Amino acid sequence: MKVAVVGIGAVGSATALSLIERGGVCREIVLVDVDARRAAGVAADMRYATPLSPTVEVRAGGYDALAGAAVVAITAGVNEKTGGATDRSDPEGRLRLLGTNAEIYADLVPKIVAVAPEAVLMVVTDPPDPLADLTRRLAGHDRVFSTGTLIDSLRFRVHLADRLRVRPRDVQAMVVGEHGTSEVLLWSSASVGGVPALELLAQADQPLDEVKRQIEDDIRYANITIIEGTGASQYGIGAVCARLIDAVLRDERAVLPVAAYHPGHDVTLSLVSVLGAGGVQRMYEPAMDAAERAALERGAAHLREVARRTLGVTARTPPAG
Numbered sequence: 001m002k003v004a005v006v007g008i009g010a011v012g013s014a015t016a017l018s019l020i021e022r023g024g025v026c027r028e029i030v031l032v033d034v035d036a037r038r039a040a041g042v043a044a045d046m047r048y049a050t051p052l053s054p055t056v057e058v059r060a061g062g063y064d065a066l067a068g069a070a071v072v073a074i075t076a077g078v079n080e081k082t083g084g085a086t087d088r089s090d091p092e093g094r095l096r097l098l099g100t101n102a103e104i105y106a107d108l109v110p111k112i113v114a115v116a117p118e119a120v121l122m123v124v125t126d127p128p129d130p131l132a133d134l135t136r137r138l139a140g141h142d143r144v145f146s147t148g149t150l151i152d153s154l155r156f157r158v159h160l161a162d163r164l165r166v167r168p169r170d171v172q173a174m175v176v177g178e179h180g181t182s183e184v185l186l187w188s189s190a191s192v193g194g195v196p197a198l199e200l201l202a203q204a205d206q207p208l209d210e211v212k213r214q215i216e217d218d219i220r221y222a223n224i225t226i227i228e229g230t231g232a233s234q235y236g237i238g239a240v241c242a243r244l245i246d247a248v249l250r251d252e253r254a255v256l257p258v259a260a261y262h263p264g265h266d267v268t269l270s271l272v273s274v275l276g277a278g279g280v281q282r283m284y285e286p287a288m289d290a291a292e293r294a295a296l297e298r299g300a301a302h303l304r305e306v307a308r309r310t311l312g313v314t315a316r317t318p319p320a321g
């Protein structure tokens with residue numbers, strides 16, 4: 001199996017390395033970047049890690065090298081730092097990057113689809129949900145999903161686990177909606193070993209509202225906290241990308257909060273998605289209380305408005321081709 005990564009900056013490089021280290025996900029990894037020398041340098045560096053993992057080849061190439069790719073991860077474009085989206089008080093957040101990155105996608109998606117018409121396209125570039133809507137349209141097919149709120153859900157689990165002093169793996173907690181400022185943390189269903197997380201947090205000395213607000217801020221602005229330290233969030237998302245590619249290639253039908261076009265909301269957003277061959281196979285609405293549901297509806301309406309305003313289309317516009 002061949003996997004391609006388009007955009008070999010911080011996120012693309014972390015994705016490729018995670019794929020190698022995860023092991024056994026694919027036989028070949030192709031790296032493509034508008035800066036061909038950069039892609040070649042990263043491939044040359046990573047090749048030396050491959051003898052430590054199950055057999056995998058890494059090489060750089062042009063778009064022609066995507067022929068036969070089963071999954072293409074698109075990580076090309078400006079990040080929050082370069083695109084000026086690092087202000088915690090800005091309600092638009094990552095949506096500020098849409099204009100610039102939509103132009104980049106308009107250039108590269110047709111090139112990908114021309115050589116890899118069967119590939120599942122995984123959108124990682126910010127803002128991933130509107131860009132997945134655009135990609136679906138440009139590609140002319142529905143095998144498109146975005147990494148959505150899986151990374152936010154992992155952050156939720158990690159910060160809850162910190163507070164509750166348990167390992168994150170044993171925390172069940174999900175974020176749905178937009179991968180962005182309108183995302184919705186599902187506090188009502190967050191649990192540890194079947195015990196509601198809110199009940200456990202209420203036993204702490206600190207007032208519950210304060211704890212919730214602190215955790216929400218940690219998650220909502222995790223990207224900015226990371227960027228203030230390193231300039232780019234990359235390792236967490238790189239691991240997420242490799243995990244999702246694995247789920248697609250093995251047709252796992254893994255149940256994960258990733259984003260795909262949802263006809264009911266008429267936009268791409270994250271719900272409970274079944275991920276396997278071909279991308280997202282089904283989506284379910286998770287249990288939500290009234291406030292969470294209202295927040296999800298508001299976020300979806302905002303995403304629809306963004307699609308109309310910035311892309312000049314609604315996601316319902318039939319795919320081209």
Ligand SMILES: NC(=O)c1ccc[n+]([C@@H]2O[C@H](COP(=O)([O-])OP(=O)(O)OC[C@H]3O[C@@H](n4cnc5c(N)ncnc54)[C@H](O)[C@@H]3O)[C@@H](O)[C@H]2O)c1
Binds near residue numbers: 011077104179
């Ligand atoms: N979905 C998520 O959860 C998530 C998490 C972290 C970052 N991101 C996003 O991922 C994107 C990449 O971030 P980064 O930190 O790696 O940025 P970066 O600047 O390090 O890398 C971007 C790469 O894209 C390449 N590129 C630009 N235009 C291209 C084109 N037309 N064709 C091919 N390659 C092109 C650049 O040469 C560069 O190597 C950003 O939009 C960032 O905000 C998303």
